[in-house]
Amino acid sequence: MITAAVPEREDYLNVSHGLKSWLLTKDHKRIGLLYLATITLFFFLGGVFATVIRIELLTPGGGLVSSETYNKLFTMHGVTMIFFFLLPSIPAVFGNFFLPMMIGARDLAFPRINLLSWYLLVVGGLFALFAMLAGGVDTGWTFYTPYSTTYSNTWVIATALGIFVAGFSSILTGLNFIVTIHRMRAPGMTWFRMPLFVWAHYATALIQVLGTPVLAVTIVLVFCERVFHIGIFDPALGGDPVLFQHLFWFYSHPAVYIMILPAMGVVSELVSTFSRKAIFGYRIVAFSSVAIAVLGFLVWGHHMFVSGQSLFAGMAFSFLSYFVAIPSAIKVFNWTATLYKGSISYATPMLYAFGFIGLFTMGGLTGLFVAALGIDVHVTDTYFVVAHFHYIMVGGAIMGYMGGLHYWWPKMTGRMYPEGWAKLSALVIFLGFNLTFFPQFILGYLGMPRRYHTYPAEFQILHVLSTAGASVLAVGYAIPMIYFAWSLRYGKVAGANPWGATGLEWKTASPPPLHNFDKIPVVTHDAYDYSTVVGEAVEVG
Amino acid sequence: MASTLQEQFDTEAQQKDASTLGMWIFLITEVMFFGGMFTAYTVYRRAYSDAFAVASSSLNVTIGAINTAVLLVSSFTMVMAVRAAQLGQRRTLILFLVATLIFGGIFLGVKAYEWNEKFEQHHVPGPSFHLEGVPQQSHAQLFFSLYFAMTGLHALHMVIGVGIISWLIWLARQGRFTAEYNTPVDIAGLYWHFVDIIWIFLFPLLYLIDRHLPK
């Protein structure tokens, strides 16, 4: 190579060097990568906990760890995966990186606050990490009172503080997105020309902003109760533990949509790009994101059917839960309708999109099962629920995350990943996932409760299958780690628009320059108007 | 004058709009934050209305009302500061910011005095808690748990506000604000008024429950 003579093109990665230039960066793209590194570490940590859990469950007797340790393991698995991996995952990495680019902005509205929110996640994560190393927590990720406030002898406060701090990270990200979408769109970028990814993030940001503060205050109250022994939730002092559950789920049901809406946004991009068609019913899909965000706030009581909540409220919440399914279903139908007569290419990101659609549908439909008051009394707190939410969170959200990672990798790094390996690992993940979690539906239906490390011998076969699946899944996640790292150096150099996609992020170089565009684009077309990319090279595997 | 326009924005107006919107959204998160406590309050006041009435009547209503007035006056001085900033009147701006700081300080001082009183009267939740005239001590304790949580978090917001205003005074003295650029004063004003509004609700909810009942 004779690169010495040609001055290297300046992009966001090589404008400045050194650790300081990263730790003090205000560039949304670099902050996105900081998040990527952070959450990958937490994903790994959560994965380690999961591995020990699955190994423990190989035998009915539970020989590997004690009951106390097991309680800590599933708690730390849940806390890590939910608060430190999945909640920040797509919004903080791809949202950060691509939302400004997709609307033709130079950066988010508040770059310094953006950096602050990364630091908050890190500090929150360190609190949680400290709690784990010091001895762990055993309350479950749900921190139900009075166990968490009165009885647990583990590191509840440190973990709760960690979540509190990370919550502010999430709030600030949401705030930044909302203001950016309202105030920073490029000329011509009207609301209905925005990519559906942006719409999904707008909806997500609404939830982050409206829901997270309630979690924060709930944590404050738990903190006060544990430290100062005041009795907000303590029945001995006239308090009501069910109130805790209301406040907790007011946030935490909508929070499941913080995890899934961004993935839905990614899938909209993927389905359009790889079938080269505009998303069928664009506006309806856009509004369905907002509808999910709004309706998601009206159903939290479906987590409390057996909590002592009034039967009337139970019925109301059960009824309302069915409404959330409508916009979710609309999305699934519209993606499928988009595929119809599209020129579909089976590139890796698209494989993940397919995986998402199928698995999310299963997760969503079983959501309807458990949202039915009568059925839930039987399956609540069993593996059926565990399977339900893993179908959505792992089968849905992480599939979306992986799809997005492959889709935008060339843009972020300027290099292609190896398509063959990527396809293989997508397949391995899909198979491993189903082998892990499908047996859990059956287990739960047969009566295996969640959060136990011993069980009747007749459940062993299904548990062994699940553990076997988890090993396959682990391999599936390990392969991309390797080839992504490999591609940084050896991957084929990617052009500006390797997929022939329509978004503004593809109209600038890969990797993008510091302020994203050499000149702020003027938008004249709808999102997904493929007439704008006619003739551009397409290198789809 | 050095440009106050940050590189991600095209115009000063866009920048100001963004900051204002950002502040409003932040205030909404605060509404929800306090909202969790208001919810707890509502649930328990409904359940234990008698104990809450007695407990509420043990608070000193005169002090509470005067302190409310102090806070309202501080909101007035704050809005006057914002006005001075908009008109580019530096000296007036500093004057009113200092006045706001003083009234805020008085409010916090009075609050501290009230809390201290609670400790002396054993009205602080805990083993030594005791309130005359309530059959179920735990229910009265719950009132005071909420009282301390709500006024405590309110006071914390005041303290943060005092910090912000001190910082604004420092900037104003350096002549950073002009009739064209005064967004920080403006949005700090929004914050201060918001904290005032929280107290506007806390005062009747905590101090004024069934005052007419014979004690």
Next chain:
Amino acid sequence: MTEHIDSIRTYALVLLALLVLTAVTTLVAFVDLGEFSVVVALAIAVCKMLLVALFFMHVRHSTKLTKLVLLGGLLWLVILLMLTLSDFTTRGWIGVPGR
């Protein structure tokens, strides 16, 4: 955004109104209005909030979006309160068979 600067007189009148309302709400609390007293207290508080928001926080002159944000936030507070109360106020409305 066109900046609108209110007169000192306006602000002073608003302050006066706020102080009067504070006095009223305090005095009215000593009158036996039964169930109604909390309604009056909250109504006065809402009036005060509106005064502060509309005048001191310039909502009067602000964009539609700001108003929407404000209303949305209050609506969400109502959702939190109402749906939580939908449990606590209906305990025992419907008996659970077998309990």
